Amino acid sequence: MKLVYFAWVRERIGLAEETVEPPAEVRSVEDLLGWLKGRGPNYDSALAAPEVIRVAIDHEHVDHADPIGAAREVALFPPMTGG
Amino acid sequence: MKLVYFAWVRERIGLAEETVEPPAEVRSVEDLLGWLKGRGPNYDSALAAPEVIRVAIDHEHVDHADPIGAAREVALFPPMTGG
Amino acid sequence: MAPEPVVPLVRILAGRIEMAAEIAALSGSGAVGGVVTFSGYCRDEGGRLEALELEHYPGMAEREIERIAAQAAERWPLTGCHVLHRYGLVKPGEEIVFVGCASAHRQAAFEAASFLMDYLKTRAPFWKREHLKDGTTGGWVESKDTDSAAADRWHRL
């Protein structure tokens, strides 16, 4: 599964993208955020308040309760400030 | 008192403007429309349905019940279709 | 204290409206958040129309639009407000009217521009007449009840 990060999520994690293989018990977006948070202080800092993190799966917005399913690309980013 | 006419009011009366001296009992806009209507078939045709005629006194919209007062210029025209 | 309302720019003109220049002037300074514009066009009426003729009341047209624009500038926090309206002959596809409102708050700019258009339609002394391609002069365009209703809704807010 490819993960992509934007804005301060990208800066705090220190990566623009990476490929991960989460364990089988990581089923929902929420699970994924929790699992990532435990991967090191940079992840912990980026995901300290997971409720503000927005997530898109394969270019579509999803809720934290949604399943990850067969996602190819999961994006994590702060609330958007375009327009 | 100067009268000015626009659009089909102007066409039916056959004048763009004229100066008139209505009698003293013509006090309101409604009175003026009634008095004008009796001045000939062209006025009668233009003012056949006086309720649709819009009136401005000295460049400000007025109601038919408003007094004419010391109007210098009274304009008669159909509902507007600008914009 | 609320800042002074901006002084609107109102122009009644026979020639074309240079919209790019108007928008540039409204966005100008680096202090503007957003600009909403409305531009109204002459339709070709299925190819029948040669031109629209716009008659106006020269003394009153500018004053009435200035009054309406001043109301918009009082009611919404605008940093710019331009209203331009043409008279004379307008060809299909050409613009008839341009309204532009600049504000730090986009909703204010949207509402002010919409308000201005509703009031222009019902209060600005302009009348449209059709000139047809077959050489005849068509009738005067009739006013729409929907325009009066659109203007009335601003009283209810």
Place this chain on the structure above:
Amino acid sequence: MAPEPVVPLVRILAGRIEMAAEIAALSGSGAVGGVVTFSGYCRDEGGRLEALELEHYPGMAEREIERIAAQAAERWPLTGCHVLHRYGLVKPGEEIVFVGCASAHRQAAFEAASFLMDYLKTRAPFWKREHLKDGTTGGWVESKDTDSAAADRWHRL
């Protein structure tokens, strides 16, 4: 039967937006009644700002805006719908975003453009960061609760 919704034009670009050309394309044909545009600008923040940097999610930005624009074209009777959004460095006074909606019904054009802006603000994957004149990189611009509230109101209609 309602006519097919118009296919919106969406463009994500690094360069300037040519607004006059967009408006001309929207008003084009002689069949258009009115065009409403919104353009959003980079403010100078009292002279402190050198530029705004706009980061975006390349794959998703275009798709998400296309989804929002398609919704607008379904919901309102538009004859044209253009949405252009810049990324990269934007200087104070320059435009960031342009939305243009053409319709025979001016209220439809106003509502569609306003809806598009509310949704762009809350759903299009773009993030702004300030670059200051003193050479430092300022913070990421925070999202506004008022923008979420503005987007939510379209559910209630």
